[in-house]
Amino acid sequence: MSPAARKPKDDGNMNAETCARRVLETVPMVMRAIRREMRGASEEQLSVPQFRVLAFLGHRRGASLSAVSEHLGVKDATASAMVDRLVKRGWIERETHPEERRRVVLSLTSTGASLMDKARRRARSFLAAHLDGTSPADLQILASAMDVLRRILSEETQS
Amino acid sequence: MSPAARKPKDDGNMNAETCARRVLETVPMVMRAIRREMRGASEEQLSVPQFRVLAFLGHRRGASLSAVSEHLGVKDATASAMVDRLVKRGWIERETHPEERRRVVLSLTSTGASLMDKARRRARSFLAAHLDGTSPADLQILASAMDVLRRILSEETQS
DNA sequence: CCATAACAGTTAGCTAAGCTAAATGTATAT
DNA sequence: ATATACATTTAGCTTAGCTAACTGTTATGG
Numbered sequence: 001m002s003p004a005a006r007k008p009k010d011d012g013n014m015n016a017e018t019c020a021r022r023v024l025e026t027v028p029m030v031m032r033a034i035r036r037e038m039r040g041a042s043e044e045q046l047s048v049p050q051f052r053v054l055a056f057l058g059h060r061r062g063a064s065l066s067a068v069s070e071h072l073g074v075k076d077a078t079a080s081a082m083v084d085r086l087v088k089r090g091w092i093e094r095e096t097h098p099e100e101r102r103r104v105v106l107s108l109t110s111t112g113a114s115l116m117d118k119a120r121r122r123a124r125s126f127l128a129a130h131l132d133g134t135s136p137a138d139l140q141i142l143a144s145a146m147d148v149l150r151r152i153l154s155e156e157t158q159s
Numbered sequence: 160m161s162p163a164a165r166k167p168k169d170d171g172n173m174n175a176e177t178c179a180r181r182v183l184e185t186v187p188m189v190m191r192a193i194r195r196e197m198r199g200a201s202e203e204q205l206s207v208p209q210f211r212v213l214a215f216l217g218h219r220r221g222a223s224l225s226a227v228s229e230h231l232g233v234k235d236a237t238a239s240a241m242v243d244r245l246v247k248r249g250w251i252e253r254e255t256h257p258e259e260r261r262r263v264v265l266s267l268t269s270t271g272a273s274l275m276d277k278a279r280r281r282a283r284s285f286l287a288a289h290l291d292g293t294s295p296a297d298l299q300i301l302a303s304a305m306d307v308l309r310r311i312l313s314e315e316t317q318s
Numbered sequence: 319c320c321a322t323a324a325c326a327g328t329t330a331g332c333t334a335a336g337c338t339a340a341a342t343g344t345a346t347a348t
Numbered sequence: 349a350t351a352t353a354c355a356t357t358t359a360g361c362t363t364a365g366c367t368a369a370c371t372g373t374t375a376t377g378g
């Protein structure tokens with residue numbers, strides 16, 4: 001049912017250029033699909049970056065603003081604005097660090113945490129639903145590809 | 160050098176949920192990296208959606224606005240605004256269709272075409288550069304994964 | 319033949335995400 | 349004590365996305 005994944009036309013002579021082109025075609029498509037899903041999700045709608053902020057704070061409680069900006073790969077000012085919107089919505093709590101008063105300590109409110117939980121479930125099950133018809137071999141390929149991409153990009157960060 | 164790609168910890172028991180989570184983590188990262196590259200590219204900077212519009216018109220000359228919005232997966236109003244900005248920059252020409260006066264006929268200007276060409280080269284070689292150190296096997300995995308993703312999402316469109 | 323419906327785009331008004339540059343306030347170091 | 353570095357915020361801008369409402373054009377049905 002999914003031989004396309006294992007026999008993509010030019011099997012054997014895959015090169016970086018061709019591969020790059022495909023990534024460039026595909027990633028924006030996937031991104032928009034995820035975004036649509038997030039938005040249309042439930043009453044409380046969440047953008048992809050917002051989702052990422054909440055997810056980050058979910059397992060790094062008390063993180064600083066710069067930690068958020070670094071994790072998201074955006075400028076501090078951008079992260080500050082995003083956090084601000086999330087605070088206004090009551091999903092994030094922003095306090096000043098007790099010892100370092102220039103720092104900020106961010107954490108999820110309970111509302112934020114439960115929203116996050118719902119959103120995570122939705123997002124995953126959205127993709128998972130589509131991936132359900134996918135063969136284990138293709139799932140493995142997908143997961144591996146994600147690893148490759150992350151590795152490549154983290155190398156970039158260092159250089 | 161790249162065994163991580165073929166042995167992602169939970170080799171063997173990969174499932175749709177886990178895979179979905181990884182996609183959800185990775186795709187936004189890649190998207191931001193591409194965006195950064197596009198922006199910082201040259202004098203004339205291009206956003207990812209702008210790139211996609213120009214690329215689309217590059218091989219579908221005379222396309223209508225709704226063709227663009229459909230291809231991008233956005234609302235007509237959004238596409239209209241995007242095209243407008245590109246027209247103002249002199250990269251797209253917008254004329255009314257000779258027979259169907261409600262339609263619009265879009266095409267690249269020569270400036271737009273050459274810009275597109277430059278941008279495409281940059282974008283590809285940016286990714287290609289990172290992919291250069293990647294083993295052929297991993298390239299194949301990546302390409303296959305992109306195929307899987309596109310297939311999954313096009314199924315969604317039909318439903 | 320005219321009224322109405324369907325279609326293609328545009329406009330207006332909003333939110334969010336991203337940037338840069340500059341400002342603020344706090345800590346550190348000379 | 350002053351200068352410098354650091355963490356965050358503010359201000360001002362562009363782009364992208366949405367919805368809802370509008371304009372103008374073509375097609376249709378009575």
